[in-house]
Amino acid sequence: MITIDRLVEGLRTIPNSAFTCDGVYGFLAANPIETSSLERYLHWSPDFYTRNLIFKDDRFEMMAICWERGQASRIHDHAGQMCWMTVPIGKLHGQNFAVSEIDEAAGRCCLQETTSFDLSDCLTAKVELEEPIHQIFNPAEYGERAVSVHIYSKPFDSCLSFCRDTDTFKEVSLCYTSIDGVLCSGVNL
Secondary structure, rough: OOHHHHHHHHHOOHHHOOOHHHHHHHHHHHEOOOOOHHHHHHOOOOOOOOEEEEOOOOOEEEEEEEEOOOOOEEEEEOOOOEEEEEEOOOEEEEEEEEEEEHHHHOOOOEEEEEEEEEEEOOOEOOOOOOOOOEEOOOHHHHHOEEEEEEEEEEOOOEEEEEEEEEEEEEEEEEEOOOOOOEEEOOOHH
16 A cells, blocks of 8 residues: 555656556556545535545646545536546445437437446546546445545546436536645635
8 A cells, every 4th residue: 555645656657658548547556545644635525525636737636535425426527538536435336427419509418327336445447538427426325434536637627517307518617625635715614
């Protein structure tokens, strides 16, 4: 196991030619995170999952996402960027989706569930660029908090959010709950 700081250092040393879906996936799988090294990045909210920035440069960003029991992300994409995640604390469930119909001008689409997956015990997952739409859950029946560490290459500050109830989608802005362990201005937990 390695500390989160050593994980960042290791990712920074991967050459651009090897900073691929499989290259980073293999690196994460071979380097499970020492959970105690995450403590300063863990901020919790009873109302929503929190996005806590650990590291960001021009090539990638890393964050710890803290999930209370029962919390879920919106259905979303990653703005065309690569993504990897690992769950060093607790368990999470993910659901992937495919677009079966889309009218971009009207902001309407139909999604179909495809594969699903569970993550725990520092297992690593990657979001495939061929099927980038997904949702992450911490089901209440799992009975515990969870923390996922996400790496995005390249960093992005907006993504598409999808609503299956209305068959619509729109671009949404993203923000952090904390940066380098310090709560962002205006955040009250």
